[in-house]
Amino acid sequence: MPRIDPAALRALDPDTLDRLRAEELRLLLRSPVRDPPAGGQAAPAPARAFQRGLPGFAPTPLRDAPELARALGVARVSIKDESSRLGLPAFKMLGVAWAGHRAVVARLGLDPERVTSVEALAAAVADGPPLRLVAPTDGNHGRAVARFARTIGVAAHVVVPAAMRPARITAIAEEGASVEQIDGNYDDAVAHAAETVRRGPHDLLISDTTNGVEDAVAGWVIEGYETIGAEIDEALDERPELVLVPIGVGGLAAAIARSLPDPRTRLVGVEPLEAASTMASVAAGRLLMLPGDTDSMMAGLSCGTPSEAAWPIVAPAYAAHLAIGDAAARAGMRVLRELGIAGGECSGGVVGALLQAVDRAPAALGLTAGSTVVLIATEGVTDADGYDALVGPAGVARD
Ligand SMILES: Cc1ncc(COP(=O)(O)O)c(C=O)c1O
Structure with missing residues (x-):
């Protein structure tokens, strides 16, 4: 032993x-x-x-x-x-990039068998309607979403809990995302991001969890x-x-x-x-x-x-x-x-x-x-x- x-x-x-x-x-x-x-x-x-x-x-x-x-x-x-x-x-970019890719492909009505690279995705996005990726995070997921959004040329909005350390907020903002700090914990941020997307016609939720939200992204x-x-x-x-x-x-x-x-x-x-x-x-x-x-x-x-x-x-x-x-x-x-x-x-x-x-x-x-x-x-x-x-x-x- x-x-x-x-x-x-x-x-x-x-x-x-x-x-x-x-x-x-x-x-x-x-x-x-x-x-x-x-x-x-x-x-x-x-x-x-x-x-x-x-x-x-x-x-x-x-x-x-x-x-x-x-x-x-x-x-x-x-x-x-x-x-x-x-x-x-x-490690978070592994999940964000793949989920972000699949979600954007689906939103734009593209064929996932044809659009298989990030370059092809960025080209399709440039020709498409406006799009903003929205993510709740306790830090790493949101930073990865912000980076991925910048890579494919779309906006990002990241919702963070009250207790998040300032350095982590700055890191997300430095990726070019808007950051919204709510008066609540991570679960509240998840709910807030989902609600934001319900009201935003150009918004696409890239969440790593599914609480109460019916979508395939977390999978x-x-x-x-x-x-x-x-x-x-x-x-x-x-x-x-x-x-x-x-x-x-x-x-x-x-x-x-x-x-x-x-x-x-x-x-x-x-x-x-x-x-x-x-x-x-x-x-x-x-x-x-x-x-x-x-x-x-x-x-x-x-x-x-x-x-x-x-x-x-x-x-x-x-x-x-x-x-x-x-x-x-x-x-x-x-x-x-x-x-x-x-x-x-x-x-x-x-x-x-x-x-x-x-x-x-x-x-x-x-x-x-x-x-x-x-x-x-x-x-x-x-x-x-x-x-x-x-x-x-x-x-x-x-x-
Ligand atoms: C550094 C780190 N490790 C582990 C996890 C846990 O991953 P999951 O939320 O998928 O359980 C997270 C989630 O944000 C994380 O940022």
């Missing part, structure tokens, strides 16, 4: 461990029901072909972290490093994210035993369930304590909306309601759900920096959740000295001042 060896990792000094232990850890274990592999990789070919044609596309690295493996007492830990993807510091977002699982599968020479995935509305979690379909791979969802809406929904056996304040340092995961598009895929597939506090995320960010990865709050959350689970409930995840673990580190530094305050200056790798 693995035990943390703090000496194997400098960031895990006794103080850090003590702080982690003082934090609450919520853990829900399940018997997942997963379909056996349907033969080959599931990531949809048209989405991957479209993404490969985007300027600057490259698979993100899967980094081996032997120090972390040693510290946790397992055979191998690999970190899927999404700190830079398509020119932005998070296309999931298809776009499936590339991450496919790349993990292509980079690894063995089947991962455990994969930890951060969960906001669950779109990424659904994509990983689909694109790493082998039932022997156990999937673990990670959420903030304040916004563990998927964990609560799984426990209740139905989709729940959490009442009250859902804000946490892990802004991308601060969602009070799972996506209706993701929920039916996620609910049966995950073997465990972990909910952690901000101290765990901060410890995880420090460990990532120790490993030479500038990981933001959500990335730190996944690392911190694994540390906390191994330390506090060592048997729960079924890890052994022979286990191989993959962590999906979904964001880099999206708020430089916040990062510096939490872990010290960005980009300072281990000496």
Whole structure:
């Protein structure tokens, strides 16, 4: 049974461990029901072909972290490093570009078999009626929508919650989007964006969730994210035993369930304590909306309601759900920096959740000295001042 060896990792000094232990850890274990592999990789070919044609596309690295493996007492830990993807510091453009493409193609009545590249889409948009992409966001999704809109030559309007850090708002505005900050949380922003689009004849909703909104976009977002699982599968020479995935509305979690379909791979969802809406929904056996304040340092995961598009895929597939506090995320960010990865709050959350689970409930995840673990580190530094305050200056790798 693995035990943390703090000496194997400098960031895990006794103080850090003590702080982690003082934090609450919520853990829900399940018997997942997963379909056996349907033969080959599931990531949809048209989405991957479209993404490969985007300027600057490259698979993100899967980094081996032997120090972390040693510290946790397992055979191998690999970190899927999404700190830079398509020119932005998070994985989100994978979903936004594919969903945005499909949504604009549909709005303009074009044939998706013919308009298959971003250049062809931009040319079609230039000849078409006015169009504005509208997105609710807790940060990364909206920034990607703003960038995609600029790439294809249309306007973007991004709705953000009250608690969003100024640096993240500035980053969205610098992509050329108008930003509307509402007096509410992320779920309120989702509802507000949907209402805006209902009133705007030229508006097109590009949301990564579906709460109360009937459209296909969130499903296309999931298809776009499936590339991450496919790349993990292509980079690894063995089947991962455990994969930890951060969960906001669950779109990424659904994509990983689909694109790493082998039932022997156990999937673990990670959420903030304040916004563990998927964990609560799984426990209740139905989709729940959490009442009250859902804000946490892990802004991308601060969602009070799972996506209706993701929920039916996620609910049966995950073997465990972990909910952690901000101290765990901060410890995880420090460990990532120790490993030479500038990981933001959500990335730190996944690392911190694994540390906390191994330390506090060592048997729960079924890890052994022979286990191989993959962590999906979904964001880099999206708020430089916040990062510096939490872990010290960005980009300072281990000496
Ligand atoms: C950095 C980061 N990680 C993870 C997630 C969670 O993805 P999802 O909302 O699809 O569950 C988000 C969502 O915004 C995010 O920004």
